[in-house]
Amino acid sequence: MALKPLRPCNKPYCNELTRDRYCEHHMTELTRSDRERETAGKRGYNRRWRKAREYHLSMFPVCVVCGRSATVVDHIKAHKGNHSLFWEPNNWQSMCASCHQAKTNREDGGYGNILKPPRS
Numbered sequence: 001m002a003l004k005p006l007r008p009c010n011k012p013y014c015n016e017l018t019r020d021r022y023c024e025h026h027m028t029e030l031t032r033s034d035r036e037r038e039t040a041g042k043r044g045y046n047r048r049w050r051k052a053r054e055y056h057l058s059m060f061p062v063c064v065v066c067g068r069s070a071t072v073v074d075h076i077k078a079h080k081g082n083h084s085l086f087w088e089p090n091n092w093q094s095m096c097a098s099c100h101q102a103k104t105n106r107e108d109g110g111y112g113n114i115l116k117p118p119r120s
């Protein structure tokens with residue numbers, strides 16, 4: 001089988017010849033900046049959620065279950081990584097930490113809890 005022909009790197013003004021899209025040097029540079037973009041995106045996401053959460057808690061400061069003061073914004077319907085469910089304000093409810101924990105345990109079906117070794 002013939003090797004792919006050598007051609008110039010896709011990076012503008014780079015004259016290195018390569019069988020890939022980019023020369024070795026620009027290939028590593030590219031994957032590195034991809035990684036950095038991703039973590040920056042995650043940071044922005046967290047900052048945005050922290051603000052949204054604070055705002056929601058200031059509007060609805062009371063746990064929807066027990067009426068104690070809420071510290072957690074819960075997703076009524078589990079978002080499972082779904083962006084529109086995650087950011088949908090109608091899908092948010094204020095909860096105290098213990099009610100939220102109870103809900104999380106319920107949603108795990110108790111199944112995972114059985115499999116986990118008991119805490120000593």
Ligand SMILES: [Zn+2]
Binds near residue numbers: 009015016022
């Ligand atoms: Zn290059």
Ligand SMILES: [Zn+2]
Binds near residue numbers: 098
């Ligand atoms: Zn509660």
